[in-house]
Each structure stands twice: as structure tokens, then as C-alpha cells.
Amino acid sequence: MNLKPSPFAPKCFPEMPQIDGIDFWVAETGAKYKNRPDILLAKFADGSAVAGVFTKSSAPGAPVEWSKTCLQQAACGGLLVNAGNANVFTGKKGHEDVCEMAKFAANVLGCFGEDVYICSTGVIGEPLDLGPIKTALQSNSLQNAQADWEQAAQAISTTDTYPKGAQAVAEIDGVPVQICGIVKGSGMIAPDMATMLGFVFTDANISQSVLQGLLSKLCETTFNAITVDSDTSTSDTVLLTATKAADHGEITNIEDPRLNSFRQALDHVMRDLSHQVIKDGEGAQKFIEIQVSGAVTDAAAKNIAMSIANSPLVKTAIAGEDANWGRIVMAVGKSGEKAERDKLAIRFGDYVLAYDGQRAADYDEALVSTYMKHSDIVIGVELGMGSGCFTVWTCDLTHGYIEINADYRS
Amino acid sequence: MNLKPSPFAPKCFPEMPQIDGIDFWVAETGAKYKNRPDILLAKFADGSAVAGVFTKSSAPGAPVEWSKTCLQQAACGGLLVNAGNANVFTGKKGHEDVCEMAKFAANVLGCFGEDVYICSTGVIGEPLDLGPIKTALQSNSLQNAQADWEQAAQAISTTDTYPKGAQAVAEIDGVPVQICGIVKGSGMIAPDMATMLGFVFTDANISQSVLQGLLSKLCETTFNAITVDSDTSTSDTVLLTATKAADHGEITNIEDPRLNSFRQALDHVMRDLSHQVIKDGEGAQKFIEIQVSGAVTDAAAKNIAMSIANSPLVKTAIAGEDANWGRIVMAVGKSGEKAERDKLAIRFGDYVLAYDGQRAADYDEALVSTYMKHSDIVIGVELGMGSGCFTVWTCDLTHGYIEINADYRS
Numbered sequence: 008m009n010l011k012p013s014p015f016a017p018k019c020f021p022e023m024p025q026i027d028g029i030d031f032w033v034a035e036t037g038a039k040y041k042n043r044p045d046i047l048l049a050k051f052a053d054g055s056a057v058a059g060v061f062t063k064s065s066a067p068g069a070p071v072e073w074s075k076t077c078l079q080q081a082a083c084g085g086l087l088v089n090a091g092n093a094n095v096f097t098g099k100k101g102h103e104d105v106c107e108m109a110k111f112a113a114n115v116l117g118c119f120g121e122d123v124y125i126c127s128t129g130v131i132g133e134p135l136d137l138g139p140i141k142t143a144l145q146s147n148s149l150q151n152a153q154a155d156w157e158q159a160a161q162a163i164s165t166t167d168t169y170p171k172g173a174q175a176v177a178e179i180d181g182v183p184v185q186i187c188g189i190v191k192g193s194g195m196i197a198p199d200m201a202t203m204l205g206f207v208f209t210d211a212n213i214s215q216s217v218l219q220g221l222l223s224k225l226c227e228t229t230f231n232a233i234t235v236d237s238d239t240s241t242s243d244t245v246l247l248t249a250t251k252a253a254d255h256g257e258i259t260n261i262e263d264p265r266l267n268s269f270r271q272a273l274d275h276v277m278r279d280l281s282h283q284v285i286k287d288g289e290g291a292q293k294f295i296e297i298q299v300s301g302a303v304t305d306a307a308a309k310n311i312a313m314s315i316a317n318s319p320l321v322k323t324a325i326a327g328e329d330a331n332w333g334r335i336v337m338a339v340g341k342s343g344e345k346a347e348r349d350k351l352a353i354r355f356g357d358y359v360l361a362y363d364g365q366r367a368a369d370y371d372e373a374l375v376s377t378y379m380k381h382s383d384i385v386i387g388v389e390l391g392m393g394s395g396c397f398t399v400w401t402c403d404l405t406h407g408y409i410e411i412n413a414d415y416r417s
Numbered sequence: 418m419n420l421k422p423s424p425f426a427p428k429c430f431p432e433m434p435q436i437d438g439i440d441f442w443v444a445e446t447g448a449k450y451k452n453r454p455d456i457l458l459a460k461f462a463d464g465s466a467v468a469g470v471f472t473k474s475s476a477p478g479a480p481v482e483w484s485k486t487c488l489q490q491a492a493c494g495g496l497l498v499n500a501g502n503a504n505v506f507t508g509k510k511g512h513e514d515v516c517e518m519a520k521f522a523a524n525v526l527g528c529f530g531e532d533v534y535i536c537s538t539g540v541i542g543e544p545l546d547l548g549p550i551k552t553a554l555q556s557n558s559l560q561n562a563q564a565d566w567e568q569a570a571q572a573i574s575t576t577d578t579y580p581k582g583a584q585a586v587a588e589i590d591g592v593p594v595q596i597c598g599i600v601k602g603s604g605m606i607a608p609d610m611a612t613m614l615g616f617v618f619t620d621a622n623i624s625q626s627v628l629q630g631l632l633s634k635l636c637e638t639t640f641n642a643i644t645v646d647s648d649t650s651t652s653d654t655v656l657l658t659a660t661k662a663a664d665h666g667e668i669t670n671i672e673d674p675r676l677n678s679f680r681q682a683l684d685h686v687m688r689d690l691s692h693q694v695i696k697d698g699e700g701a702q703k704f705i706e707i708q709v710s711g712a713v714t715d716a717a718a719k720n721i722a723m724s725i726a727n728s729p730l731v732k733t734a735i736a737g738e739d740a741n742w743g744r745i746v747m748a749v750g751k752s753g754e755k756a757e758r759d760k761l762a763i764r765f766g767d768y769v770l771a772y773d774g775q776r777a778a779d780y781d782e783a784l785v786s787t788y789m790k791h792s793d794i795v796i797g798v799e800l801g802m803g804s805g806c807f808t809v810w811t812c813d814l815t816h817g818y819i820e821i822n823a824d825y826r827s
Contacts, residue, residue, distance in 0.1 A: 066750030066758045096746045096758060098775025131743025132776055241750050319729070319814075320822055327823030333541025336506045340476030340651050348476045348506060365508025366542055404729075405823075409816050412730055413737030 011407070014382065015286035015294060016169040020157040023174040023187045026208045028052030028250025031154040032115075033162040034146060036139035039091030039129065044154075044162035046143050049086040049206070050116050052250045057083050057124070058219035060226050062243035068095035070125040071242060073105045077124050081215060084122025086246065087112040088163045088204065089140055090191070091129040095241045104135045111144045126244050128191065128203050129165055160189040163204050166411055167191050167287055173279035177211070177272035179265050180255040184211040186269075188276050192235070192284030205230060205245040205280055211269055212251040214259040221261065221273060222247045229277040232309070232399045234316050235288035247273075285400045290407025293325050295400065296385045302395035307344040309397040311388065314342035322404035328379040330372070332360040339388060350391030355384065421817070424792065425696035425704060426579040430567040433584045433597045436618045438462030438660025441564040442525075443572040444556060446549035449501030449539065454564075454572035456553050459496040459616070460526045462660045467493050467534070468629035470636045472653035478505035480535040481652060483515045487534050491625060494532025496656065497522040498573050498614065499550055500601070501539040505651045514545045521554045536654050538601065538613050539575050570599040573614050576821055577601050577697055583689035587621070587682035589675050590665040594621040596679075598686050602645070602694030615640060615655040615690055621679055622661040624669040631671065631683060632657045639687040642719070642809045644726045645698035657683075695810045700817025703735050705810065706795045712805035717754040719807040721798065724752035732814035738789040740782070742770040749798060760801030765794065 029051060033044035051057070059078045061071050070093075087108055094101050109120035116123065127135070143149060154162070160170035174187040188207035213221075222245065230245055251257070258266055286294050297315050302308035315321055315338040324331035332353045339346050349364035356378045359367050378384075439461065443454035461467070469488045471481050480503075497518055504511050519530035526533065537545070553559060564572070570580030584597040598617035623631075632655065640655055661667070668676055696704050707725050712718035725731055725748040734741035742763045749756050759774035766788045769777050788794075 062750075064747070064750030065752075065754070065756045066746050066761070093743075096743060096761075096771060096775060098759075098773060100775065131741075131746055132771060133743075134776070241747055319818070323819055323822035326819065329823070331541075333503075333506060333543075336476050336541055337474070337651055340472075340474030342475075344475070346475045349508075351476070351506075361506060361542060363508060365506060365510065366544070404819065406816050406819050408729070409733055409736065409814065409819060412733035413739070413815075 012168045013287045013291055015291070020160070020170055021172050021174060023156040023172055024185055026185050026187055026250060027210045027252035028055060029208050029248070031159045032149045032152070033154040033158045034143035034149040036089070036143045038136055038139045044158060045090045046140060047086070047088040047159050047162040048112055048115060048144065048149070051083050051085050051248055052252060054251055055083040056213065056215040056218050056249045056251065058215065058222040058247040060222055060245045062241060064241045066096065066241055068093050068127060068242045069097060069101035069105045070094055070127045071244060073109070074124045074126065074244060077121065080121065082122045082124065084118035085112060085116045086124045086126070086206065088126045090163055090165050092127060092133055092135050093129045093131050093242045094127040094135045095131040097132065097134050100134055104137055107137055108140060111141050115144055124246060126204050126242070128163065128242050131241060156187060156189060160191070163189065163191045165191065166289060169287060171280060171283040171287065173276045173283070175272035175275045177269040179211055179253065179258065179269055182253050182255040184209055184253045184269065186272050186276050188280050190280040190284055192287065203243050207245070207247045207273070207276060209249050210252040211249050212253055212255055212257045213249045213269070214257060217258055217261045217266070218247055218249055221270060225274050225277050229274070229281040232397070233281050233285050234313060234399065234401050235285065282400060285402050288402035289411045290405040290409070291402030292382070292405055293403040294383045295325060295402060296383070296398060297388070297401065298385065298396070298398045299388045299390070300396040301390040301392055303345050303393040304395040305397050306395070308395040309399070310344050311339055311342045311346070311390070312397050312399040314338045315386065315388070316399050316401035319404055322401070325379070325384055326403035326405045328376070330355050330360065330375040330379050335386065335388065336361070345392060346390055347392065352389040352391070354387040355379065422578040423697045423701060425701070430570070430580055431582050431584060433566040433582055434595055436595050436597055436660060437620045437662035438465060439618045439658070441569045442559050442562070443564040443568045444553035444559040446499070446553045448546055448549045454568060455500045456550060457496070457498040457569050457572040458522055458525060458554065458559070461493050461495050461658055462662060464661055465493040466623065466625035466628050466659045466661065468625065468632040468657040470632055470655045472651060474651045476506065476651055478503050478537060478652045479507060479511035479515045480504055480537040481654060483519070484534045484536065484654060487531065490531065492532045492534065494528035495522065495526045496534045496536070496616065498536045500573055500575050502537060502543055502545050503539045503541050503652045504537040504545045505541040507542065507544050510544055514547055517547055518550060521551050525554055534656060536614050536652070538573065538652050541651060566597060566599060570601070573599065573601045575601065576699060579697060581690060581693040581697065583686045583693070585682035585685045587679040589621060589663065589668065589679055592663050592665040594619060594663045594679065596682050596686050598690050600690040600694055602697065613653050617655070617657045617683070617686060619659050620662040621659050622663055622665055622667045623659045623679070624667060627668055627671045627676070628657055628659055631680060635684050635687050639684070639691040642807070643691050643695050644723060644809065644811050645695065692810060695812050698812035699821045700815040700819070701812030702792070702815055703813040704793045705735060705812060706793070706808060707811065708795065708797045708806070708808045709800070710798070710806040711800040711802055713755050713803040714805040715807050716805070718805040719809070720754050721749055721752045721756070721800070722807050722809040724748045725796065725798070726809050726811035729814055732811070735789070735794055736813035736815045738786070740765050740770065740785040740789050745796065745798065755802060756800055757802065762799040762801070764797040765789065
């Protein structure tokens with residue numbers, strides 16, 4: 008199917024520097040997609056550290072199980088991704104296929120199969136056809152030409168309408184370090200995880216345990232704070248690889264103040280990538296930020312924010328550019344979290360629509376209607392119960408979502 | 418807006434007998450809808466018993482709070498319903514308006530305001546205009562002509578595309594007793610409650626506590642086992658009124674075996690009404706039954722069934738007549754309930770698609786595709802973990818849902 012590009016698609020892919028110690032190749036199997044790469048192979052420099060966060064689904068795909076084991080065993084050889092078939096619910100053959108993929112990749116990379124992370128995205132339940140993947144990995148075209156970030160981002164896409172990348176520079180001990188990432192998403196996006204596949208790379212010299220701590224924590228407010236449709240993929244994986252090529256002393260303590268700039272830059276990259284997933288949400292026409300404050304706890308604030316973000320009635324109202332704040336009240340009420348109607352205040356952008364248990368006296372529907380025509384909408388909910396707060400991001404629910412998803416397998 | 422009738426709309430409203438001790442009147446305020454009644458007034462015979470179940474929203478409407486108090490005080494004078502404005506999040510005025518509505522109704526019915534249940538459905542957050550309601554209640558046309566079941570069902574509708582009623586006859590001590598009900602629903606339908614407004618009436622002579630026990634229990638597997646869009650209304654109310662006009666000894670014990678026929682008949686009526694809500698779900702083209710078995714507990718089975726029923730990806734796949742069972746695996750996985758991929762079996766109708774952690778060896782996509790063209794779809798999920806089971810009902814997610822809900826207030 009041909010997808011219309013998201014209205015949020017950037018004019019061009021960002022300029023992103025090479026990361027010392029990371030090499031990419033892409034290839035085309037032709038299995039599901041035509042005229043685009045669908046295989047990404049990455050080689051990590053010897054001694055790289057890798058951190059990972061995976062889907063919490065109780066029916067994860069064989070590649071997720073494989074990559075979890077890789078992570079436990081501190082594997083750091085490289086990464087193979089295929090797009091088009093998720094290799095999920097494919098029984099014993101699914102596991103065997105992952106092992107084979109790792110072997111093929113290891114052959115090219117010159118390492119052991121156990122050192123190669125495997126990620127697959129696409130249709131669930133269909134047996135993988137290994138032949139075209141193997142052929143693609145053995146082709147000369149793959150082995151002769153290294154790929155750039157944009158090609159890498161294209162190779163991991165499924166229903167994405169544009170390739171997604173983000174970068175930032177940090178400083179550790181006066182040495183500039185690079186952080187670059189790519190991501191693919193668009194439907195079946197919800198915590199936990201939100202992103203189907205995200206890969207972030209840095210040349211910083213940071214130990215695995217510190218990397219893992221940073222990734223896990225920042226995921227909570229980035230990749231796990233977005234939702235397109237409340238559905239959680241069986242394949243979601245985010246990996247953060249540090250090649251340690253940068254010329255500074257290794258950081259081994261997450262409290263080390265030398266990490267401050269890096270932490271900020273990594274947060275920036277992860278936030279940027281996660282927002283790009285929402286901006287390319289299936290059928291998305293609006294980018295919606297939901298800020299909940301005054302909840303009993305941060306966790307309660309997150310539940311309320313997600314209840315709003317996942318409400319089909321809220322999402323369709325915003326698609327219709329309708330400031331239907333009554334549906335926000337409904338979504339707060341159904342969240343199961345403590346709320347008191349008469350303490351609740353709701354605003355769209357800077358316009359307060361409701362407080363003290365009723366519509367704001369100076370509510371001007373014409374002004375708010377103009378605001379609702381913007382492509383970026385902020386919804387603020389103040390509960391007046393405590394100091395818990397959380398922000399999540401979502402998109403509207405449009406005809407485009409139905410079109411894409413009622414016809415995905417055909 | 419003009420709504421296309423649901424493809425499940427029956428040719429005509431069912432034949433339903435009058436219930437001895439229940440009188441209806443309907444009226445047109447013209448406030449939101451034209452050429453249709455939007456006010457229902459019901460008088461209950463002296464000595465009637467009333468049971469009720471309400472939304473669990475933490476931001477319920479003023480009418481829900483009022484009616485909960487009525488129930489606590491064993492009120493049994495009658496019922497006033499208005500459609501078009503839910504009188505929710507309307508502050509102190511909302512409460513005052515409910516009191517006024519009860520007073521107006523009591524004037525017509527010849528009882529006290531405290532004896533009249535009030536239910537409102539429609540837009541949230543807009544102050545109620547009491548004038549047209551008062552005028553309608555005082556009009557001669559209202560007071561001179563009693564309404565039938567179909568008119569009563571029409572009067573409580575909002576985005577419903579057909580009036581919904583169901584009836585059954587039971588026997589207590591050899592005496593036939595009638596059970597008749599009406600319901601309105603269609604969006605913002607999810608447990609708990611599923612129905613926005615449902616009213617069931619019987620002439621049986623059953624005590625209030627037994628009625629309440631029956632209603633609460635049967636709601637779990639009927640009105641609370643359906644979902645259109647996972648959104649929970651702030652106004653949901655189901656009332657069951659027994660006028661006690663039937664000529665048999667009062668039943669005061671819920672274990673009384675003389676209740677068996679009545680319980681069955683009430684279950685039939687409540688199930689029929691709840692299914693009609695789904696069949697008129699906003700944009701519904703398919704009626705979907707999700708049977709989950711083999712879960713650790715019934716509650717786990719319900720969570721899994723609801724996770725499937727509320728998944729936008731499952732609902733859009735069925736809209737596209739696509740047997741995308743991979744999305745069922747995804748929804749089981751995201752439910753948070755215990756499941757083991759390799760014990761899971763999935764069927765659509767009688768066609769087993771997957772078991773033993775992979776696609777069924779004899780899976781014939783052509784046969785299943787033909788099945789997916791049916792208007793009624795059964796999805797079976799066997800978890801192989803225990804004996805917990807539960808069935809829920811939902812509809813597909815189509816362009817019609819988006820059309821209705823992106824444009825509801827205009």
C-alpha cells in the first residue's frame with residue numbers, strides 16, 4: 008500500500024556524523040517491500056558496551072528472547088534487523104530462524120552468532136523466509152558499500168512514512184562525544200515499550216551498567232511516555248551502544264557529575280526520536296502533548312495522562328478540531344486514579360476551559376476553536392490533589408489510522 | 418448530523434407488553450434534536466422496588482449522584498430522563514438543575530422530588546437549559562397521551578441509530594411475570610458501566626435486596642461485558658424496577674428456587690439489550706464475540722478478553738475482514754495476565770489458526786477469509802493455563818466511528 012507522508016515529515020533527514028566504531032550496511036531482500044532496503048546490519052567496535060530495554064509483552068517474539076539473552080551475556084558484536092516479518096508466534100522454527108540469522112550476520116561481521124543482537128519487525132505469525140535474508144547478507148553490494156544514517160533508518164521501517172534520526176553532541180572531560188539514533192514506529196505503539204525499534208549509538212566511554220541505568224531511566228519519560236493506539240508490540244526493543252572510542256576516562260558510576268552533559272544530550276536524542284514516532288503515528292494529523300499535574304503521585308499522573316492519551320473519544324475530538332473538554336473529564340474519571348471533580352482544571356494551550364467543577368466563566372469557544380486548528384496541541388490537566396506530574400505524547404485518531412490498519416496485511 | 422442506520426438494526430421494534438404499574442410519557446424539548454422525543458417520564462406504582470448499578474467513573478455527573486442517593490433512600494416514585502445534555506461537570510448549577518428537574522417531574526407524577534430518579538445523557542460540560550425541559554413537562558401533549566416502549570426507547574437515545582428494546586416472560590409460582598427493558602448506548606461504552614442508560618421493568622413481586630443482587634450479578638456478564646471503545650461514561654446507569662403487581666407471594670431470598678425462571682429471563686433481556694448496544698456501536702459493521710478460556714481465573718480471562726476487545730489494531734483488522742490473528746497474540750501479550758505463548762490456541766469461528774506457539778499446519782487462509790466476511794465473528798482464545806473463562810462482546814473500528822466522533826458536538 009502507498010502511505011501518504013505524515014504532515015509532520017521533515018523536509019530532509021538531519022545531518023548526522025558518523026560514530027567512530029559503528030559501521031552500517033543495508034540490503035534489499037525484496038520479500039515484502041520493493042525498491043527499499045529492509046535489512047540493516049551494524050558492526051560494533053571491539054569492546055563496545057550495549058544497554059537494552061525490551062517489550063513487556065508476555066508473548067514476545069523470538070528475536071526479543073534472543074536479544075535479551077545477548078544482553079545478559081554482554082554481547083557486543085553487532086546487530087541485524089529485518090523489516091516486514093516480526094518472526095513472532097512462529098514456534099520452534101522462529102527460534103531456529105533467529106539462530107540462523109545470527110550465524111549469517113556473524114559470518115559477515117567476523118564474530119560469533121551469540122554476539123549479534125537480532126530485531127525483527129512486521130507481520131506477526133508468519134514463518135520467516137530465511138532464503139532472501141541469507142542471499143542479501145551474502146551479496147557483494149552489501150559487503151562493498153557502507154550505509155549512512157538515513158539508509159539505516161529506512162531499512163528498519165515498516166509503515167513509517169519517513170526515516171527518523173536525531174543527534175546531539177555532549178562533552179565529557181572537555182572531550183566532545185557524539186550521540187546519534189534512529190527509530191522506527193508508527194502503529195502498535197504504547198508503553199511499555201513505545202518504540203518498536205530504536206537504536207542509539209555513542210562514542211562515549213561509559214561502562215555497560217551506567218549505560219543501562221541511563222537508558223532505563225530515560226526510557227520512562229521518552230519512549231515509554233508515548234502512545235499511538237495503546238497497543239503494545241511483541242517486538243519492541245531499544246538498544247544503546249557505546250563504542251568507547253572517545254578519548255576520555257571511562258565513566259563507571261551513574262552519579263558521576265561528568266555525565267551531566269551526556270545525560271542531557273541523550274535525553275534530547277531519545278525525546279526527539281520518540282516524538283518523531285508519534286508525529287508519524289498511523290494517520291496522525293495532530294501532535295498532542297498531555298501535561299498532568301497536581302496528582303497524588305507521578306505514577307497516578309502518568310495513568311491519568313495515558314487514560315486521556317488512549318481515549319478514542321478524546322483522539323477523535325482532536326482530529327475534528329473540537330475542544331471537547333468533556334471527554335477529558337470522562338478520561339480522568341475512567342482512569343481509576345483519585346480525582347475530585349471540583350478541584351479539576353483543564354486547559355487547551357493557554358486557554359483555561361474548566362475549573363471549580365464547571366466550565367470557565369470566561370470561556371470563549373471561538374478563541375479555543377482557532378487554537379484547535381494548530382497542528383501541535385497541548386492539553387493541561389491540574390488535579391489539585393498533590394504534587395505528582397507527568398507528560399505524555401500522542402496523536403489524533405483519524406480515517407488514516409483505519410485505512411492503514413484495516414488493510415495492513417494485504 | 419445524520420447517522421446511517423447500523424447494518425444490525427432490526428426491521429421493527431419488538432412487540433412488548435405493558436407492565437402493570439409502569440406508565441410512560443415522552444416529550445420533545447427541541448433543544449438539541451428535532452422531530453423526536455428527548456424526554457422520558459416514567460411513573461412507578463406505589464410500593465415498587467428499584468435496584469440500580471452506576472458508572473464507576475470518579476467524575477460522575479450530577480444526575481448519577483442524585484440517583485445514587487435516591488437508591489440509598491429506596492426511592493420508587495418514578496424516573497425522568499433527558500437526552501442531549503449529560504449535565505456533567507456543570508458545578509453547583511448542575512446539582513441545582515437536577516433538584517429542579519426532580520421537582521418538575523414530581524409535580525406531574527404526584528410524588529416528592531426525592532422519589533424521582535434522574536438520568537441525563539449527551540454532551541458533557543455544557544450547562545443545562547432547564548426552560549425547555551420544564552415547558553415540555555408542563556405541556557398538555559405530555560400529560561394526555563401515554564407513550565409505548567418504542568417511543569420511550571427513542572426518547573432516551575443520542576447517537577443511537579435505532580431504538581432498543583427486549584422482553585421475556587418468566588414464571589413464578591405458576592404465575593407469568595413480564596420483563597421488559599429499553600436501553601440507549603453506542604459510544605463511550607465500556608465497563609464499568611457499558612450501557613449509558615438502561616431501564617428494565619417487571620411486574621414480579623420481588624424485594625429490593627433480591628432485585629439488587631440479581632441486577633448486580635447479571636450486569637457483570639452482560640452490560641459490563643461489552644465495549645465499543647474502552648471509554649467509560651460519566652452517566653452510565655441501569656435501573657431495574659419491580660412493580661410487584663403480579664399475583665404471587667413476594668420473593669425475599671435470592672437463593673429461592675422459585676427465582677430460577679425469572680433469573681434466566683432477566684439474563685436474557687439484559688444480554689439482548691447489551692448486545693443491541695454493541696450492534697449499534699458507533700460505526701459498527703461487525704458484531705464480535707470474544708471467548709477466552711483456560712485462563713488462571715475468570716478475572717484474568719475477562720482482562721484478556723477486554724484487552725483483545727479494546728485493541729484498535731484487532732478492531733481495525735476485523736473491519737478490514739482480515740484474519741490477522743497476530744494482533745490477537747499481541748493483545749494477549751499486552752494484557753498483563755499470565756500467558757504462555759506455546760500453550761496458546763486461537764480460533765476464528767470454527768477455524769483453528771494457531772496453537773503450540775505457531776500457525777496451525779492446516780491453516781487455510783482462503784476458508785478463514787470467507788468466514789471473516791460474516792457480520793458476526795467469534796474469536797476463541799484458549800490459554801491452557803487453568804479453568805478461568807469469560808466472554809465479552811465488541812464491534813469493529815471503522816471510518817464511521819471517526820466520522821461520528823470527530824464531529825459530535827457540531
